[in-house]
Amino acid sequence: MFSRAYRAAITIPPLLWVAVFLLVPYLLMFCYSFWSVTESGTIVHSWTLDNYKELLTKPVYWQTLLRSMWIAARVMFFSLLLGYPLAYFLSFHAGRRKDLYYQLVIIPLWVSYLVRAYAWKTILGTDGVLNTLLQYVHLTSHPLDFLLYSPFAVVLTLTHIYTPFTFLPIYASLEHIPRNLVEASHDLGATPAQTFWRVIFPLSIPGVLAGATFAFVLSLGDFLAPLLLGGPSGIMISNIVVSLFGAAYNWPLGAAISLCMLTLVLALIFSSERLEKRWSFS
């Protein structure tokens, strides 16, 4: 239908884009992860598995990775805990205010990530809003120091930042449920609670899976929240990657960690999509 020249003209630019900005960098990262670096900082371009050996043998790396996954898992859990009821309320009970509430959920996404992270810093710090308030009402006599620079602060901040990302796919899947299914369930004698667990929730599982994947994957790769609020105990795997590519100047090891994370994340997204397909019936 279209001429070959036209088809080439519309397909080649995006292909080039993907190649130059995605495939080539990944390929470079792949190569780096099998190279090494000398004491003086020169990259040795000969193939070796030393980087991967180091990852497996030095506990700091896999321990940090496990801690990052644990933080990401908690963020995922709390995002679902907040995002699902919010999405359910908006979709089924917000009535005419639905669009307004929806905007209220979305607007924080327009605020810079940094601003939101710093906001938590001023709330959670030793002289922060929360500690001042707690002392003012005499709940504590001295500032609570576990609030800031801790995994708690990281989980809290990431949950705040990524809950809208969890909310959106859940909301979309709830909006797709034909309302006559809810009526049919009531008609057949099911109470609202029974209807929720037997009809609404099962049909929203694809949204839950997508939302959970968003929260987990985005948190796992996050490095700003742990950098600003994590302190020594809240360090995550991406902070190590950043320092390996920066101060430590060990690109090969940084690339090896990145590749491991990439594999992990791709595996997660892949299995989440497989599961979503099993639970969609449209």
Place this chain on the structure above:
Amino acid sequence: MTAMATTVEPGVSSSSPPNSLLSIRSVAKHFGKNKVLRDISLEIAEGEFLTILGESGSGKTTLLRILAGFEQPTSGEVWMSGERLDRQPPYRRRVNTVFQHYALFPHMTVEQNVGYGLVIAKRPAAEIEARVSEALAKVKMSAYAKSKPSKISGGQQQRIALARALVNRPRLLLLDEPLSALDANLRRRMQVELKALQREVGITFIFVTHDQVEAMVMSDRIALLRSGELEQVASPREIYNRPATSYTAQFIGHTNLLQADVRQGRATCAGLTWPCSLPDGKSLFSLRPEHIRPASVASAANPAPNSAPTPTTIRFRAILRDQSFHGSTDLIRVESEHALILTIRTASRDLPSSDAQIDFEFSAADAVPVRPTSFEENT
């Protein structure tokens, strides 16, 4: 005239039937300023097949939703065998619904869909299994028990929706245009099956449709709804033969509406005169196309038009204007000497095609007086 006398069923009318199951009392429903239903009162008998018939926007679906419990009436009450229904949530009513788009649960198999109500009611597993397979057998869908709804056709989904409702043995089954998404052939087959099924299970059916043919074929009674008000409630034969209003006459089948002057027991319209028992003044009459027929050859030999052989047979002479084929009969439009256009249903295929004068006749008893509705047109 004699044909008419046998078709009217005076026992069945809009007033209270003997064994009333459902009682709709002065129900009104307003959506803001929009008065969707005004003052609907209706008694429905145990085991009856009642059709709520109306155009889109007449309020028929809203009325059904009030019975199911998905809407609250703005005023009025609904009672079912001595129990007030309209205050109860839908899941407490012994009423089940077959939805227009079936509303089968997509994540459950056919079997799980049908068993849903019984599982919710916490029936024993063995009973659920037995009743589900019995219900599936009744709608001839046993072979599809393990299928997902997305894998079966629209007609089959329709049967499952029916089985899912009937398996709960409700006192009352509501059907919201359940056949409207099916193609014409399947639809006609389902009409017959549904009617037979209703006879078999003996459950009261309230069936909503905009299709007057469907209503006529299936119902014990038709409640014709117009702009949120009941226009007429009667058996299909009565509503067809004795339409109360010009709207009913036009909505149920074809008709000719005649605006006549009544003087001393004789109605006159465009040169036609027939006896009637109405007070003097203007009156509107409905004359069905099949009640006008070409005059018999013997009487057609009589040259004088409008001189009826008996006082109750009215004869007139007209010219054929157009003709349309409807299978076993034709619908023709003729123009009388007094420029009156009439539609006639006839099985005669040998009518002179144009310009020739033809004699037609009808019986005075077939000209049924109707109450005019606001937008009737005089033909």
